[in-house]
Structure formats: structure tokens, C-alpha cells
Amino acid sequence: MLQEIKRLHFVSHGDDRGKLIALESLSEQVPFDIKRIYYIFDTTPGTIRGKHAHVKLKQVLICVSGYCVIRCDLGNGKAIDYLLNRPDQGLLLEGLVWHDMLQFSKDAVLLVLASDHYDESDYIRDYDTFLKEVARGK
Ligand code: TYD
Numbered sequence: 001m002l003q004e005i006k007r008l009h010f011v012s013h014g015d016d017r018g019k020l021i022a023l024e025s026l027s028e029q030v031p032f033d034i035k036r037i038y039y040i041f042d043t044t045p046g047t048i049r050g051k052h053a054h055v056k057l058k059q060v061l062i063c064v065s066g067y068c069v070i071r072c073d074l075g076n077g078k079a080i081d082y083l084l085n086r087p088d089q090g091l092l093l094e095g096l097v098w099h100d101m102l103q104f105s106k107d108a109v110l111l112v113l114a115s116d117h118y119d120e121s122d123y124i125r126d127y128d129t130f131l132k133e134v135a136r137g138k
Helices: 127-136
Strands: 003-009 013-015 018-020 036-040 049-054 059-065 068-073 080-084 089-095 098-102 109-114
Touching: 003 080, 059 080, 068 089, 080 089
Parallel strands: none
Antiparallel strands: 003 089, 013 018, 036 109, 049 098, 059 089, 059 109, 068 080, 068 098
16 A cells, blocks of 8 residues: 655746746646645635645645644654745655644645545544555555
8 A cells, every 4th residue: 555755846947037837737846637636825814724634635745935844653652843934845655644734834735646536435533444455554
């Protein structure tokens, strides 16, 4: 069973006007066809979002403004915090990864590129069910 958490570094095209990052569905940039984009902003201080895993969905998370933390758990009792605080940095989540999104700065805009359309049946929102699915996949 594939469970992947990978930091991505994007090439920034900079000149005296500023910077530009272009992302395409290419293996070295976004390694899936992008079917959906959503973004999280104006987050209420102290909020924890996410608290779920996906069955099939692949996502790349990019904090294009400000910062936030993505807490990832592969079901092995060891959650790892990934700070996203640069627009040239992404986090790829693939397979069964329980993730929380927290510690949003006031100006945080978390952009998410997703491999599929919104489908509630792809969500695992119960932590015990998540652990069972991880165990089942081993
Ligand atoms: P929710 O799953 O609670 O967001 P998060 O995972 O960040 O905590 O989604 C909030 C609302 O937005 C919920 O009513 C579902 C809706 N939504 C969509 O319609 N499309 C989407 O692509 C996403 C991610 C959410």
C-alpha cells in the first residue's frame, strides 16, 4: 500500500519585476492530472481543519501566503508536522495519510491541487476506521 508524504520544491521564475511560479501536471511538478483546486483562507485563529484521510485522492498543498502546519499521520502513532511557509514549496499527500491543518497565520492562503473532483465517499473522517484501513492494506 502506497502512503506518500513528499516535499516538493518549485522553480521560481524571478526577474526585476518579481517572481512567478507555474505548475503543470508533470511528474517533476505536480505528479497527477489536476482536476480540482481549492483554497483555504481567513482561517479563524486556533482552528484545526482536515482531520481526515483520503482513499484515492492525491493532493499537493501549497501555502502561497503566510504559513500553516500540516500534521501528517501514517497510522503508525508518529505524527509529523510539516511547516508550509513558502510559495515555492509544496507537500504531496498520496494514499492513506491522516492530516490535520493547523497554526494558520492570519494571512495564510493554503492552495490545494487535487487529482479528482470532490467526492465525500473518498473521505475517511473517523480515526479508528483510518487505522483499520491502514492495517488492512499491510
Ligand atoms: P471540509 O471538508 O470541512 O474542509 P477541510 O477538509 O479543510 O476541513 O469542507 C468544508 C466545506 O466545503 C464542506 O461543506 C464541503 C465543501 N467542499 C466542497 O464543496 N468542495 C471541495 O473541494 C472541498 C475540499 C470542500
